[in-house]
Amino acid sequence: MDSKEIQELSSRAYIIRTDIIRMLGTCGSGHPGGSLSAADIVAALYFKVMRIDPKNPKDPARDRFVLSKGHAAPVLYAALAQKGFFPAEELATLRSLGSRLQGHPDMKKLPGVEMSTGSLGQGLSAASGMALAGKMDKLDYRVYALLGDGEIQEGQIWEAAMSSAHYKLDNLTAFLDHNGMQIDGPTTEVMSPEPVADKWRAFGWDVQVIDGHSIKEILEAVEKAKAIKGKPQMIIAETVKGKGVSFMENKVGWHGVAPKPDEVEDALAQLVPYCFSAGGGVVYE
């Protein structure tokens, strides 16, 4: 892949980040930290990796993405809007009464949302079910899931880890947003999930560890994952919670608090320069 394309994807990730900040600023609640940390992964999936068509969101042959850490809904909504699943103006309705953009993703309301999530630990099982169906129906779609490193404290994650390997779901690729934080503190202090790579390997998954903010590494890892036969693949993405907004980075306090108007301005001032970076051009206004 050429550097221009990588620039463009990175720019899209930063546009997603600005949308996240604007949305949360407008509605006054929501989860910035874990949305910002996942922006590069989501941008790479939606704008390069996945075979999806916003005009045909129910195509049986489409690739699927399950946001298992559903509180990061803003990162998904921003990507879906940019991709054309719904008008971008609707982003401003996040979390308000009557909006299709619920606090946590609702598959019954918003096109492009593959599974309703928000109760942590359930998304990987659903992704696994989608992957199983792909095998049964001999369809070549792929299923992607994004998990939180706090979320994998849920027992159901490991039930799904076991069954996905047992059924050799090589059409399933999961990302772990390894930002090292949850709500009550650093994951290693609250309830350590470490060593994560060894655990997923022991459960029968192919495991790669990458820089989750490098579009290049994300795309290369997906290519490698797609070539794996007979095993689901876990891509452990080393990320920074709150990535891109200096005062939010690595701050547990920014897990579930929306920025105030002056903080929105400060954040946008930091993010906007990366939205139109050299080579990427203006991809979205």
Next chain:
Amino acid sequence: MSKMVATREAYGKALVELGKSNSQVVVLDADLSKSTKTADFAAVFPERFINIGIAEQNLIGTAAGLATTGKIPFASTFAVFATGRAFEQIRNSVAYTNLNVKIAATHAGITVGEDGGSHQSVEDIAIMRVLPNMTVFVPADEAETAGAIKAAAEIDGPVYIRLGRLGVPRVHGEDFRFSPGKGVVLREGKDAAIVAAGIMVSMALEAADILSGQGIEARVISMHTIKPLDEEIILSAARETGALVTAEEHSVIGGLGGAVCEAVGQSCPVPVKRVGLRDVFGESGKPADLLVKYGLTPEAIVIAVKEAISLKS
């Protein structure tokens, strides 16, 4: 008007008090200690606080194990996750075993607000109430919460305490004493009786004011204990007023409304109108807007009272 205090805040304070007087009290949380207010306890008694991480089934199971040794565990998370994710652990490891575990669940009902339907528990009273051995408290204000927490520690067996996120006004005076299993008449009336729990108690009082202005005197009962149900207070209300209304921030199926219907249906059938969620999930929105949309308002209670009265035989 008194200041608004969320029942979860009152819970945090009550836990600290309890921790001082009872060294057997231990507190568990599942990565929500700042929201559930168990962080208040953790700050004072770090050695008696256990964060289990995002693992509600293990939260309940660990509490059960602690209880077998004589400890008095209070386990907290949001109501959806406490009663939903860990339901079968509660059933088999806590209720079936009749172990001394207290489940204090916060963020019940639609006043969770913007987080949306996935986080708004509208079924927890029903699924806790159905379990043998379980006591169920739904406090209306800080005074009932303080009383419920103290009582829970004194009861030898499983207790579910349902707490809210939003600030609520005080409905009781300073002299209030919480007595488990006993409803409280907050206002007398002969034309109908409103049996309410949780955030709906203060609204029931407002409704009674409105009704009184229209010449209808409604009794208001705070039913902080859903199980064991104070049948006596309900049956006297049924006999003396002939028309009942229940009000709760929960499905009309299986909660307080269901419990009251069961009680009067068996012993003193009178019309019962249930104010609550009408077999639907909640959604994202501002708590105040959601209360209006889902008909959890003093005005909705007023209408229900008039309907109940019109059905009197």
